[in-house]
Amino acid sequence: MSSPPTEGTFRERVLALVARIPPGRVMTYGQLALLAGQPGAARQAGYVMNALMDGDSGLPWQRVINAQGRVSTHKLGFGDLQEGLLRAEGVEFGASGRCDLARWQWWPGGEAHSPPTRLR
Numbered sequence: 001m002s003s004p005p006t007e008g009t010f011r012e013r014v015l016a017l018v019a020r021i022p023p024g025r026v027m028t029y030g031q032l033a034l035l036a037g038q039p040g041a042a043r044q045a046g047y048v049m050n051a052l053m054d055g056d057s058g059l060p061w062q063r064v065i066n067a068q069g070r071v072s073t074h075k076l077g078f079g080d081l082q083e084g085l086l087r088a089e090g091v092e093f094g095a096s097g098r099c100d101l102a103r104w105q106w107w108p109g110g111e112a113h114s115p116p117t118r119l120r
Contacts, residue, residue: 010036014048017108021063024090025106026099028067035108046072053078062086063106069098 008016013036021027029049033041045064052061053076062085066072071082083093093099 010038010041010044011048013037014045015052015057015059018049018052018059018061018064020108021060021106023060024104026063026065026086026091026101026104027106028065028101029072030067031105031107032064042067050076063089065099067101069101069104071097 014032017032029045030042032045049061049064052059062082071079073079073082091099091104
């Protein structure tokens with residue numbers, strides 16, 4: 001099982017994790033913060049992700065969503081784009097705009113590794 005990145009700045013660790021998210025899967029902001037070594041720093045992970053939305057990074061920013069299984073970028077004007085990109089990868093959203101994290105959430109190291117729900 002591969003482990004999350006442990007070297008570099010928080011930003012570098014978050015970006016390294018985002019680069020590993022496979023198509024058709026998602027991670028949450030809180031999950032990124034946890035795996036980047038700063039549990040509880042979901043908002044800071046969001047700031048890192050916000051800088052990627054210009055599209056020039058080449059990183060799959062669209063694969064990071066909130067802990068409720070929703071995209072958080074509607075207020076920034078990117079919500080429909082983000083949902084569309086995820087749907088194109090096969091991620092399904094219900095009528096309420098939520099995806100099922102139990103189905104679509106990705107954890108480094110494989111499918112067998114999944115933490116308790118409260119860490120999502």
